[in-house]
Amino acid sequence: MGWLVVAPILLPVLAAGVSFTLSGSRVAQQLVGVVVLTLVLADSVLLLVLAERDGPQAATMGGWPAPLGITLLADRLSALLLTVSVAVSLAVLVFSIGQGFADSGRSSPVAFHPAYLLLTGGICLAYLAGDLFNLFVAFEMMLTSSYVLITLGAGSDRIRAGMTYTITSLASSLLFLTTIGLCYSAVGTVNLADLSVRMEGVPSGTVALLSVLLLLVFGIKAAAVPLHFWLPDSYPTAPAPITALFAALLTKVGVYAMVRTQTLLFPRDETWTLLAVAAVITLLVGVLGAIAQDDINRLLSFVLVSHIGFMLFGLALFDVPGLTGTVLYTVHHIAAQAGLFLVAGIVVRLAGTASLSRLAKAAPPPPLVAGLFLVPALSLAGIPPTSGFVAKFVLLEAGAGQGGPVPALVAAALVTSLLTLYAMARLWRAVFSAGPDRPPPGRYPGNVLILGAAAGIVLTGLGIAAGAGELGRISERAAHDLLERDDYREAVLGEEAG
Numbered sequence: 001m002g003w004l005v006v007a008p009i010l011l012p013v014l015a016a017g018v019s020f021t022l023s024g025s026r027v028a029q030q031l032v033g034v035v036v037l038t039l040v041l042a043d044s045v046l047l048l049v050l051a052e053r054d055g056p057q058a059a060t061m062g063g064w065p066a067p068l069g070i071t072l073l074a075d076r077l078s079a080l081l082l083t084v085s086v087a088v089s090l091a092v093l094v095f096s097i098g099q100g101f102a103d104s105g106r107s108s109p110v111a112f113h114p115a116y117l118l119l120t121g122g123i124c125l126a127y128l129a130g131d132l133f134n135l136f137v138a139f140e141m142m143l144t145s146s147y148v149l150i151t152l153g154a155g156s157d158r159i160r161a162g163m164t165y166t167i168t169s170l171a172s173s174l175l176f177l178t179t180i181g182l183c184y185s186a187v188g189t190v191n192l193a194d195l196s197v198r199m200e201g202v203p204s205g206t207v208a209l210l211s212v213l214l215l216l217v218f219g220i221k222a223a224a225v226p227l228h229f230w231l232p233d234s235y236p237t238a239p240a241p242i243t244a245l246f247a248a249l250l251t252k253v254g255v256y257a258m259v260r261t262q263t264l265l266f267p268r269d270e271t272w273t274l275l276a277v278a279a280v281i282t283l284l285v286g287v288l289g290a291i292a293q294d295d296i297n298r299l300l301s302f303v304l305v306s307h308i309g310f311m312l313f314g315l316a317l318f319d320v321p322g323l324t325g326t327v328l329y330t331v332h333h334i335a336a337q338a339g340l341f342l343v344a345g346i347v348v349r350l351a352g353t354a355s356l357s358r359l360a361k362a363a364p365p366p367p368l369v370a371g372l373f374l375v376p377a378l379s380l381a382g383i384p385p386t387s388g389f390v391a392k393f394v395l396l397e398a399g400a401g402q403g404g405p406v407p408a409l410v411a412a413a414l415v416t417s418l419l420t421l422y423a424m425a426r427l428w429r430a431v432f433s434a435g436p437d438r439p440p441p442g443r444y445p446g447n448v449l450i451l452g453a454a455a456g457i458v459l460t461g462l463g464i465a466a467g468a469g470e471l472g473r474i475s476e477r478a479a480h481d482l483l484e485r486d487d488y489r490e491a492v493l494g495e496e497a498g
Contacts, residue, residue, distance in 0.1 A: 002059030012121035016114040023110040048079040056491035067191035071130035076478035096241035098449025119145035165234040172220040193492035221254025236297035240345020248338035275316040276405040283309030321398030323479035329391040335461040339376035356430040363439035381421035387465040
């Protein structure tokens with residue numbers, strides 16, 4: 001079944017080339033994108049079923065056995081995140097088609113559709129890569145495609161934001177490439193499974209250095225404080241569907257890479273104080289930054305930064321309950337953040353402004369748009385019975401009763417949840433509340449595809465909450481896999497490695 005592991009990468013990359021040749025036909029490009037992402041979604045669901053039933057699914061390229069050749073691998077964690085990510089990518093593509101962004105005079109469909117498919121292929125490669133170098137290749141695919149997407153229809157502000165994003169990403173890539181070289185110098189391999197075996201014989205000082213370097217690399221990608229400075233200035237300037245896709249997926253790929261490398265290569269028996277401190281700072285600085293914003297997209301961008309701290313919270317605990325919470329929170333956050341940014345795009349499209357102070361004087365959006373905003377907003381705030389509440393409850397339960405820096409983590413998480421609720425309430429009051437000094441809500445004049453795509457993502461979030469029991473069990477088994485490591489090693493290197 002190795003072709004199932006290769007397909008999520010190969011199909012979007014090949015489709016990007018086909019889409020480029022079809023640049024004269026908008027409908028053909030749209031059809032190629034939707035059909036290919038639908039096939040990738042079906043493949044991802046099948047991979048998740050197989051990984052849950054039979055364990056990790058591996059594929060070796062060119063018949064070269066690991067660790068000499070390239071290995072792609074889908075286990076419970078990567079298959080779960082792959083499924084949710086591709087579902088969101090498909091919904092955002094439908095949204096962009098409905099909005100007309102991909103085919104409007106402000107952008108070129110020649111660039112949009114191939115770049116979008118390449119970005120999706122890069123995200124899939126990041127989840128499935130079995131070695132550090134191909135993980136680096138995945139990030140470079142995402143960087144190149146992201147720069148194209150973020151600067152489409154470019155004005156000076158968007159070019160400036162794109163340059164900030166690109167320069168920061170290139171600096172992170174340079175550090176990543178240097179760290180890969182150091183890993184190879186230390187143990188003679190970049191295969192993740194082989195690294196996890198050989199790292200046991202490396203001096204503790206070298207192991208600590210490599211661990212911190214990879215934490216810095218992926219901390220930049222994930223926008224953890226104080227490495228977050230690029231995100232609030234980059235994402236809000238992009239068109240709504242691109243901002244939604246970036247916010248939902250790109251930072252989560254960074255979190256995934258952090259979780260994968262730290263648990264597989266640098267296992268710990270106790271809470272990691274350094275990461276716990278980073279989680280506390282990320283939680284509080286991000287949400288305080290959100291409260292200070294007047295721009296709806298910048299407010300949501302700072303909330304995004306803040307809630308990366310919840311994922312770091314679970315990883316810092318380095319135990320099964322904590323990692324279960326991280327997996328659950330990542331899945332929830334992908335859907336919630338995508339939904340919020342898409343609805344924000346609808347709001348800005350209707351009102352013609354992203355300023356909360358101006359939105360407070362304009363006509364409120366229609367009730368349906370308000371409802372689409374309310375569900376993910378309550379989920380981010382952790383209001384029961386949403387998926388955000390379930391994920392936060394698991395994290396807080398994992399931290400209950402532990403010593404060291406964990407009480408500070410728990411306190412920061414509770415404060416952040418309250419302040420997130422305040423930020424969402426402030427946004428709601430400015431954008432959606434009625435009043436005697438505001439015109440009444442109007443009817444929605446936009447394309448049905450826009451509302452359908454946004455509603456699809458919101459329903460995905462509700463589905464995550466409804467299936468929290470089974471999803472929690474899958475997440476717990478994924479957490480066990482992360483800490484045990486034997487199944488991963490055996491799937492790549494054979495039974496003797498396990």
